[in-house]
Amino acid sequence: SIPLLSVPREKNWIELTAYFKYPYDIRKIIYTTNIIESYHRQLRKVTKTKTAFPTDEALKKIIYLATAEASKKWTMPHKDWKSCLSQFAIYYGDRLESELAV
DSSP: OOOTTHHHHHHTHHHHHHHTTSOHHHHHHHHHOOHHHHHHHHHHHHHHTOSOOSSHHHHHHHHHHHHHHHHTGGGSOOTTHHHHHHHHHHHHHHHHHHHHTO
């Protein structure tokens, strides 16, 4: 019998191992730059303390302010970006060049 804890790992093995095909620098970027999750966490932080908002406009304002605060962090470049960009070019070649040309 297979222990219950190993079933999710075995079921998603292909997705889990795909992450490890990349060099450490790229894995670090993939792991640490999940911007969407970070953004959602910041929105939850400011909306969680309120049980209800008096109007939709009040909710929009607090989300706007949280977004403005979160976006200050988005301008900082990644420490090893040049090295990672070179590695991305090896993996994605022409596809990467077309994205950078935009």
